[in-house]
Amino acid sequence: MSQATPTRPSPTVLVVGATGRFAGLVVPALVERGARVRALIRNPERASSARHRGASEIAIGDLRDRPSLVRAMEGIDGVFHIGPAFVPDEAELGVTLVEVAKQAGVRKFVFSSVIQPTNTQLPNHTAKIPVETALFRSGMEYTILQPANFFQNIEGAWRTVMTDGTFGEPFPVTSRVTRVDYRDVAEVAALALTDDRLAYGTFELCATEKLNRKEIATLMSQALGRRIEATAPDFETWAERAALPYDREQQRLLANVHAHYADHGSGGNDLVLRSILGRPPRSLKAYIQELAQRADT
Ligand SMILES: NC(=O)c1ccc[n+]([C@@H]2O[C@H](COP(=O)([O-])OP(=O)(O)OC[C@H]3O[C@@H](n4cnc5c(N)ncnc54)[C@H](OP(=O)(O)O)[C@@H]3O)[C@@H](O)[C@H]2O)c1
Numbered sequence: 534m535s536q537a538t539p540t541r542p543s544p545t546v547l548v549v550g551a552t553g554r555f556a557g558l559v560v561p562a563l564v565e566r567g568a569r570v571r572a573l574i575r576n577p578e579r580a581s582s583a584r585h586r587g588a589s590e591i592a593i594g595d596l597r598d599r600p601s602l603v604r605a606m607e608g609i610d611g612v613f614h615i616g617p618a619f620v621p622d623e624a625e626l627g628v629t630l631v632e633v634a635k636q637a638g639v640r641k642f643v644f645s646s647v648i649q650p651t652n653t654q655l656p657n658h659t660a661k662i663p664v665e666t667a668l669f670r671s672g673m674e675y676t677i678l679q680p681a682n683f684f685q686n687i688e689g690a691w692r693t694v695m696t697d698g699t700f701g702e703p704f705p706v707t708s709r710v711t712r713v714d715y716r717d718v719a720e721v722a723a724l725a726l727t728d729d730r731l732a733y734g735t736f737e738l739c740a741t742e743k744l745n746r747k748e749i750a751t752l753m754s755q756a757l758g759r760r761i762e763a764t765a766p767d768f769e770t771w772a773e774r775a776a777l778p779y780d781r782e783q784q785r786l787l788a789n790v791h792a793h794y795a796d797h798g799s800g801g802n803d804l805v806l807r808s809i810l811g812r813p814p815r816s817l818k819a820y821i822q823e824l825a826q827r828a829d830t
Contacts, residue, residue: 544610544641545569546726549596549630551588552579554685555645555715556615560586562716562723563613573605596626599633606637611726615645616664619657619783627664631671641674641732643725645718648681648711648737648801654793657786665735676725677735680718681711681801684740684820687749689775691824694761700753701764703771703788704795706746711739711801714815721809731809739801740814752818756825 546563550556551572560570564587571590572583580591594601596617606612612634616623627644634642646661653659668675687700694700718738725731744752750763766774768788779787793799806814 543567543569544727545571545590545608546611546613547571547573547592547605547609548588549573549612549614550617551583551586552576553615555683555718556613557582557586558715558719559613559722560588562719563587563726566723566727568611568723568727571605571609573602596630597622599629602630602633603637606633606639609634609637609639611641611643612639613643613645613722613726614664616660619779619786621782623657623660624663627661628667631664631667631673635671635673639673641676641726642668642671643676643678643722644668645678645680645722648679648739648799650679652793655790657790674729674732676722676731676733678718678721678725679735679737680715681713681737681739682799683718684712684714684815684817687820688824691828693774694753694757695828698760699762699764700746700750701766701771702746702791703766703768704791706750706763706765708794709743709745709798710794711743711799712817713738713740713801713806714817714820717806717810717814721806724809736805736809737801738806738814739803740806740816741803742817743798743801744817749817749821752821753825756822757828 546568548556548560548570551560552574563570570588571592572588573592573594574583575595577593592605594605614630616627644664647658650658650661665677746763750761753761772784803814
C-alpha cells in the first residue's frame with residue numbers, strides 16, 4: 534500500500550447529497566477546515582441550499598448517470614459519499630462512484646458507511662460491503678466511517694413530542710440503541726479529507742451513552758419541563774405518522790432494522806470517536822436540549 538500523500542492546503546471536495554440532512558452537515562465542516570466544496574446535486578433548484586451551507590461550486594448530476602459523475606469529478610481532490618437509504622442499487626451506485634473517482638485521479642475518498650456492515654441480518658448494512666471492497670481495491674487513499682444510528686433521526690419525531698407529549702419508535706421502550714450526532718461524523722469526515730491522519734482507516738463512530746427510549750423520554754421531559762412518555766407504536770402507525778419518503782420495499786427494510794433492535798438492541802463503542810476528536814462525543818442530552826431550545830424560539 535502506498536503512503537498517504539500530503540493533503541493539499543485547500544482541496545476541492547465533491548460532496549454527494551450536499552443538500553441532504555446528513556451530507557449537508559459535512560459541507561460546513563469542510564469549509565471550516567479550509568476545503569473548497571463542489572456540491573453534487575440532482576435538482577438545480579436546490580443549488581441555493583447547497584451554497585447556503587458553504588458550497589462554492591455546484592455540479593448537477595445523478596449517481597445513476599455515469600457521464601454526469603465524470604463531469605462532476607473534473608479537478609476534484611477528494612470525494613465524500615453517503616449512499617441513499619434502502620435503495621436496491623445502493624451498492625452499485627457506490628461502486629460506480631468509486632470507479633469514476635479512480636479514473637478521474639481523485640486522491641482521497643471518504644465513505645460514510647454504517648456500523649456493523651457485516652451484520653448479515655440487515656441487507657441495508659451489507660449493501661455497504663461492495664463499496665468498502667471497491668475502495669480497498671481502488672489504490673485511492675480512503676477513510677471509511679461506520680456510524681451508529683443518527684441523533685438527527687429524532688428531529689423527525691420532535692413535532693409529535695411537542696404536540697402529543699410522546700416519543701414513539703416501533704420497537705420496545707427498553708431496547709438500547711447506540712446513536713451518534715452526525716455533526717461529529719461530519720467533523721471526522723472533514724478531518725479525513727483535509728489531513729492525512731485518518732488515511733486508510735475504518736472507524737466505528739458512536740456516542741458514549743447507549744440509552745433506551747424510556748431514558749431518552751426522561752431527558753426530553755427534563756429539557757421541556759413537562760412529562761414526555763416513551764411509546765412503542767406498531768410500524769405501520771409509526772410510518773404513516775412519520776410520512777417517510779420510502780416505498781413499500783424501503784419500509785420493509787426499515788421495519789427489519791427495528792425488528793433487529795427489538796430482538797438485540799444495537800451495540801457500539803465510543804473509544805474511536807473520542808480519540809479522533811480529542812474530546813468526548815456530543816451527547817444525546819445536549820442534542821435534546823438544543824431541540825428544546827429551538828422549540829422555545
Ligand atoms: N439514519 C441513520 O440513522 C443511519 C445510520 C447509519 C448509516 N446510515 C446510512 O446513511 C445513508 C443516509 O441515508 P439518507 O438517504 O437517509 O440520507 P440523506 O441525508 O437524505 O441523503 C440522501 C442524499 O443523497 C442524495 N441522493 C439520493 N439519490 C441520489 C442519486 N441518485 N444521485 C445523487 N444524489 C442522490 C439525495 O439528494 P436529493 O436532495 O436530490 O434528494 C440526498 O441529498 C444510508 O446509506 C444509510 O444506510 C443511516
